[in-house]
Amino acid sequence: MTGEAGNLFAALPGRRETEQITALLVNENLRIERIVSTGQASPPGFWYDQEWAEWVLLVAGSAGLLFEGEAEPRVLRPGDYLLIPAHRRHRIAWTYVDHPTVWLAVHFDDIRRA
Amino acid sequence: MTGEAGNLFAALPGRRETEQITALLVNENLRIERIVSTGQASPPGFWYDQEWAEWVLLVAGSAGLLFEGEAEPRVLRPGDYLLIPAHRRHRIAWTYVDHPTVWLAVHFDDIRRA
DSSP, rough: TTTTEEETTTTOOOOOSSOEEEEEEETTTEEEEEEESOOOOOOTOOBBBOSSSEEEEEESSSSEEEEEEOOOOOEEEEEEEHHHOOOOOOEEEEEOSSSSSEEEEEEESSGGOO | OOEEEETTTTOOSOOOSSSSSEEEEEEETTTEEEEEEEEEEOOOOBBOOOOOOEEHHHHESOEEEEEEEEEEEEEEOOOEEOOOOOOOOOOOOOESSSSSSEOOOEEEEGGOOO
């Protein structure tokens, strides 16, 4: 167990079509992921609507995260974190194109429905 | 709930005697904290022995984390993460003195005993 160590910036992918998601820790109540975006955004009209809560930290790069009902995306920069409650509809409006955007996502509460 | 947002690097303390611990998210199964070290280390002979598990990410700065039974502290640099299972005895051998060391700590499993 103690060996479950690594570095968030290891083996960052180059530009690709989809986000890269890597599970760093998974148990029945919790899933911690590294997500690497390289310019992706949510498809037009698409909203995430998750059964579980997600706490997200932007570690590197930059992104715009739009909550339904808000006029403009929240611009996230390194160190910014926020809580996305279950069923709080949101979408990724944009991510930085020239450099990977690295997220740490902590999914919790009812992740068994994920 | 959606307003629970901030930046990990906001209002970093200057050098102080003790680590600064700020809870960012707390529920019954999970506690996410920002920990800022400014040169502190665990007292000589002291070992953390926690009832719950902790997943830790070093976001800025540097630190040496010693697990009992290992010959040398693991040197952690930005982006390094590791899992500390419950009851895995460990201590902080050193933290960087010239610049704050910022940790993200995710405590989970049996945190009600914390």
